[in-house]
Amino acid sequence: MSRRRVVVTGMGTTNPVGGDVQSTWEALVAGRSGIRRLPEDFFPDLPVQIAGTAAVDPADVLDRVKARRLDRSAQLAMVAALEAWADAGLAETEGVVDQERLGVAVASGIGGVTTLLANYDTLLEKGPRRVSPIAVPMLMPNAPAANIGLHIGARAGVHTPVSACASGNEGVALAVDQIRLGRADVMVAGGTEAAIHALPMAAFAQMMALSKTGSEPGGDPTTVSRPWDTARDGFVLGEGAGILVLEELEHAQARGARIYAEVLGAGITNDAHDIAQPDPEGRGGTRAIQRALDDAGISPGDIAHVNAHATSTPQGDVAEGLMIHATLGKYADEVVVTSTKSMTGHLLGGAGALESIATILAIHHRLAPPTINLDNLDAAVELDIPTTARELRGGDIAALNNSFGFGGANVAVAFGSL
Secondary structure, rough: OOOOOEEEEEEEEOOOOOOOOOHHHHHHHHHHOOOOOOOOOOOOOOOOOOOOOOOOOOHHHHOHHHOOOHHHEEEEEEEEHHHHHHOOOOOOOOOOHHHHHHHEEEEEOOOHHHHHOOOOHHHHHHHHHHHHHHHHHHHHOOOHHHHHHHHHHHOOOOOOOOOOOHHHHHHHHHHHHHHOOOOOEEEEEEEEEOOOOOOHHHHHHOOOEEEOOOOOOOOOHHOOOOOOOOOOOOEEEOOOOEEEEEEEHHHHHHHOOOOOOOEEEEEEEOOOOEEEOOOOHHHHHHHHHHHHHHHHHOOOHHHHEEEOOOOOOOHHHHHHHHHHHHHHHHHHHEEEEEHHHHHHOOOOHHHHHHHHHHHHHHHHOOEEEOOOOOOEEEOOOOOOOOOOOOOOOOOOOEEEEEEEEEEEEEEEEEEEEO
């Protein structure tokens, strides 16, 4: 029996560099950073005073009443989902998609943390009777997926993978499986995160994961996220969402949908090494990439581009370089490698989804975004990492999107031209 093929027919995003797909792509290709200084009254005692806040406030885009009933993570996801749904040509079309064959897989690494902490503050300051009656539906990790499912009437299943910084990519991989297994014809997939709050930022800072550079008076936030650079010293926290509409190929063709790319395969593994640190030799990530290649039925020579997880941490960036060499072998030097986190910061559970969009557009336009702030490449990283946008080769090509997360989670997704 032939395997059902899965294609991308719609995309939506809101993130630190843009409030939609077009503005995001233009910013990424131009190498514009979305890292900003936080407001002076944010939490002045924090050692980190910069972050990748969303370029467009989702509460300004959504209906006012609806926005107040959603945590910020769900607001971001809903904005991205509405764009993706319209981009796929489904917003004004009834009956084209059987709701019994329509599903959702939208991930989050942390969930509604701002709602949780705000209501805890209310509990302490004003008492239990002032806690919001909809606090739980707002703060639960599956709230973004559930609200998207309600909006589009998805009845084939609404899922929320939670695997830290690999969550968004795992949402895409799960959605592909649902279509391949015949459980759905259309899936809305991706990830979201909104964790720019003093508590998670303080926690990340305490574990020495966040860069403190650029937080000093007069510092330049746009230069802080610097994957693979010798001066890198931690990631910059970002927020946002990325959403894809995935369809079974024949279903998409039957309705005349525009197709951006094909999802060729995915690989999911775990390091079983440490709760926070990656395997220094990158063995778990290597297996994920190899499984993605095997699942896709492609060879290392087919890969023209890699959107790397590279977060700007000393250990993780080097480990990913080892993974790329271990899986692509002699072709590793011919692959254009990018870390868009140099511009967006790290969106945690939303990262893999946003970077899936960047990977798809790189294939679609045959153009890889740059990695900015790369002034001195770490000698331990032997990769082709352009600092300006680079054209990709012609013909049928494939690209990888890598995501790795706390707990040892590894996800690689392979996309291809169609």
